[in-house]
Amino acid sequence: MTESPHASGASFRVGHGYDLHRLDRRPPLGAGKPFILGGVRIPADRGPVAHSDGDVLLHAVTDAILGALAFPDIGQLFPDTDAAHADADSGTFLAEAVRRAAAAGWRVVNLDATVILEGVKIAPVKEAVRARLASMVGVPEARVNVKGKSHERVDAVGEGRAVEAHAVVLMERVPDGH
């Protein structure tokens, strides 16, 4: 049986999102783009290789919201074969996920995310990223958490050749009349 997110039923839905981008040195040494995480620019000698702006955190959060409601995922909605999304600001992907959720009667309750990254500290931008994410998904900053983890120098992520992000989001049905 398929139940649309519009149907009556549970008042809460949980969603998970995951993303990875290869990192490369910035031009002319490599093809890495400016390192943008959660909509905030991070000073780094490396950056993501991507069709869009490569914001791994926004991609994971977007997929968590879409996933909670069993909507098509980010790759289906914004294919990287579409020239329209070249160098796209990933904030537009997240805004579209939030818009689709609202249209179906859902809003974000809280958001927890983990970024796994070696050699680039996210601590200096953590609060800015939380504030940006909170504003994008429409919740107070206290309901958004972002954690940075290293990969203990193991595997591609640990060698600084890739960045990963996980996001978990709780959605609630918007009460009638709101």
Ligand SMILES: [Zn+2]
């Ligand atoms: Zn991505």
